[in-house]
Each structure stands twice: as C-alpha cells, then as structure tokens.
Amino acid sequence: MSENSTATVGDAPSASPTRGPRRPSPRGAPTATIARRHRLSRLDVRLSPYLYVLPFFLVFAVIGLYPLLYTGYLSFFSWPRFGADHGPWIGWANYSHVLHDPVFHKALWNTIGIFLLSSVPQIAVATVVAALLDTTLRGRTWWRMSVLLPFVVAPAAAALIFGALFADKSGLVNQILSGIGLPEISWHSNRPASWLAIATMVNYRWTGYNALIVLAAMQAIPRDLYEAAAIDGASRVKQFFHVTLPSIRPTMIFVIVTSTIGGLQIFTEPRLFDTNLQHQGGANYEYQTLTMYVFNTANSSTDPYPRAAAAAWILFLIIVAFALVNFVVTRAVQRRSHT
Known part of the structure; x- marks a missing residue:
C-alpha cells in the first residue's frame, strides 16, 4: 500500500498525456513588444493633435483659402458684367481704380471711425462688466446669462429697435433731446452721428459676448493671488490693475484681435441702418463701410467682379495690418510690464 502510494506521488511531476511541457518564450520577444508599443505611443502623442485639427484646416482650405486665392487671381483680369468668363490680364488696374476711388476713401474712414x-x-x-460678474453677486448665473441676451437677438430685430431710437425726426433719442431743449440730430445724414448710432448698435450686441470670454479668463485666476494682495493691503482697484489684468493678458489679446477683425468687417449693422436702401450707406456715403463698398462694387456695371476682388484683397491687407499692430503693441506692453 505504501509502495503504491509512493510510486503514485513520485510519478506526479511527469508530463501529463493531455498537456505537453511549456516551451520557454524567446528571450527578446517581451522586450521587442514593449519597444514597439513605446514607439506607437510616442507616435500617437506626436500625430494625434495634428489629426484632431486637420478637419478644420481641410474645410478652411475648401471654403476659405481657395476662394481667397481665386479672388486674388481674379483681381488681375477684366470681366464684363454679363461675360461668361474673365477677360484679358490687366495687371494692377483694378487695384489702382479702387485706391483712387473717392467712395473707397469715404468707406475707409467710415470703417475706421x-x-x-x-x-x-x-x-x-x-472688461469692467466681467470684473463685476466675478464678484459674489446674488444670482450670479442669472446675471452672467443675461449679458448674453443681446447677442442672441437677431441683427434684423436689433436694427429695427435702434432704427426707431435713432430715427431722424420721430426717433426716441431726438424726442429726448428736444424735450431737454437740445437740437435734434439728423442721424442718417450727419457723418459722426451715423457712426455713433451704428457703433451703439454694435456695442449692444457684442459687449456681453466679450464680457463672458473675459469672465472665463478671470475665473481661472488662482484666488491665492487675491488673498496675498489683500494681505499686503491692496484695494479692489489695485487688485484689478495689478492682479487681474496681468493674469488675463493672453485673453485680452485674443479679444482685441477678434474685435479688430470684426470691427473692420462690419456690414450687417450699417446695411440695416440704411432705411432708404437705395444709397447704400447714406445719400453721400456717410456710413458706407469697406464691406459695403465691396458689395456695391460687385453689383456695379463695369468690371464688377475683378474690382470687387481687388477691394476685398485691400480690405484683407488692412485687417492684417491692424492685427499686426495690435499684436506688436500688446507684446510691447507685456514685455514692459515684466521688466
């Protein structure tokens, strides 16, 4: 009995008939697998950001870059209004015509004003509204959402509202002025007055939108900075100028650049402010902007499309120049503040 049991126990380590002995894996296989996975991981880290932004640039190349380049190509040709294709190469003639056009000069100064x-x-x-919304107000969520309501209003509805406010004879603003003994203002024929009326409409729609962008940047500022400034005896005003503004400088640069681009491309507000709709920016072009000039040139009788293309490229270069000036100035201010 004991011999049989001993023999049985001794035979246990032998290979079973159903499962063969495990073969040792090659020495370099795990190392090669780890190295391959490491290379794939590094490749994913390097390429994935480009793959994420690639769809935007593809769409931009189709609906943005190609029309821009074709517009530049078209600006060097002549194209009759009812022609099937563009005519001969005329060089810089379209640009010369636009730059010497007195209406273009008025549109340029109107746009800048x-x-x-x-x-x-x-x-x-x-910026001030964002700073106020960053404080401990009751119903902060409601206040933050309410500043965005003007942006939600359709531009046509806003134009109707401000058209009633700034009407030449029966407008609410003129009624208030006459009620306090001041002369009425002809908002559509007075050049600075028309600028002010259109700018008021633009500020009504976009101030709350920019305030929320600045507020988001203020929310990201560490509260320890304000506590340290308060301990040092800094008032709320000093904290705003020495803590808040330096901390949100990148966001302010973004807001300034986008506001510059949008301000130089303004079209909807002055177009809807023109109640007559026949003069395209006033009887004497008092508030015709550059984008309205491009629109009107494209509907003119002589070489409309090439001249409109030339005007569009001039506008593009003006916007780039203003954006570069903003960038250089803000960078200079930032370097001076660090020194």
Whole structure:
C-alpha cells in the first residue's frame, strides 16, 4: 500500500498525456513588444493633435483659402458684367481704380471711425462688466446669462429697435433731446452721428459676448493671488490693475484681435441702418463701410467682379495690418510690464 502510494506521488511531476511541457518564450520577444508599443505611443502623442485639427484646416482650405486665392487671381483680369468668363490680364488696374476711388476713401474712414467708436469702448466696458460678474453677486448665473441676451437677438430685430431710437425726426433719442431743449440730430445724414448710432448698435450686441470670454479668463485666476494682495493691503482697484489684468493678458489679446477683425468687417449693422436702401450707406456715403463698398462694387456695371476682388484683397491687407499692430503693441506692453 505504501509502495503504491509512493510510486503514485513520485510519478506526479511527469508530463501529463493531455498537456505537453511549456516551451520557454524567446528571450527578446517581451522586450521587442514593449519597444514597439513605446514607439506607437510616442507616435500617437506626436500625430494625434495634428489629426484632431486637420478637419478644420481641410474645410478652411475648401471654403476659405481657395476662394481667397481665386479672388486674388481674379483681381488681375477684366470681366464684363454679363461675360461668361474673365477677360484679358490687366495687371494692377483694378487695384489702382479702387485706391483712387473717392467712395473707397469715404468707406475707409467710415470703417475706421465706426471701429474706434465700437471696439475701444466695447472692450473696456466688457472688461469692467466681467470684473463685476466675478464678484459674489446674488444670482450670479442669472446675471452672467443675461449679458448674453443681446447677442442672441437677431441683427434684423436689433436694427429695427435702434432704427426707431435713432430715427431722424420721430426717433426716441431726438424726442429726448428736444424735450431737454437740445437740437435734434439728423442721424442718417450727419457723418459722426451715423457712426455713433451704428457703433451703439454694435456695442449692444457684442459687449456681453466679450464680457463672458473675459469672465472665463478671470475665473481661472488662482484666488491665492487675491488673498496675498489683500494681505499686503491692496484695494479692489489695485487688485484689478495689478492682479487681474496681468493674469488675463493672453485673453485680452485674443479679444482685441477678434474685435479688430470684426470691427473692420462690419456690414450687417450699417446695411440695416440704411432705411432708404437705395444709397447704400447714406445719400453721400456717410456710413458706407469697406464691406459695403465691396458689395456695391460687385453689383456695379463695369468690371464688377475683378474690382470687387481687388477691394476685398485691400480690405484683407488692412485687417492684417491692424492685427499686426495690435499684436506688436500688446507684446510691447507685456514685455514692459515684466521688466
């Protein structure tokens, strides 16, 4: 009995008839697998950001870059209004015509005037509103959402509202002015007055939108900075200028650049402000902007499309120049603040 049991126990380590002995894996296989996975991981980290942004650039190349390049190509040709295809190469003639057009000069100054009256106060007021919304207010969510309501209003509805406010004879603003003994203002024929009316419309729609962008940047500021400034005796005003503004400088640069681009491309507000719709920016082009000039040139009788293309490229270069000036100025201010 004991011999049989001993023999049985001794035979246990032998290979079973159903499962063969495990073969040892090659020495370099695990190392090669780890190295391959490491290379794939590094490749994924390097390429995945480009793959994420690639759809945007593909769409931009189709609906943005190609029309831009074709517009530049078309601006060097002549194209009759009812022609099937563009005519001969005429070089810089379209650009010369646009730059020597007195209507273009008026549109340029109108655009700059409306831009200065809208973007500069808009950014300043949006920053102050964002700072107020960053405090401990009751119903903060309601207040933050309410500043976005003007942006939700359709531009046509806003134009009707402000058209009633700034009507030349029966407008609410003129009624208030006459009620306090001041002379009435002809908002559609007075050039600075029309700029102010259109800028008011623009500020009404976009101030709350920019305020929420600035508020999001303020929310990301560490609260320890404010506590340290309060311990050092800094007031709320000093905290705003020495803690808040330096901390949100990148966001302010973004808001300034986007406001500059939007301000120089303004079209909807002055187009809807023109109640007559026959003069395209006033009887004497008092508030015709550059985008309205491009629109009107494209509907003219002589070489409409090439001249409109030339005007569009001039507008593009003006916007790039303003954006570069904003970038250089803000970078200079940032370097001076660090030194």
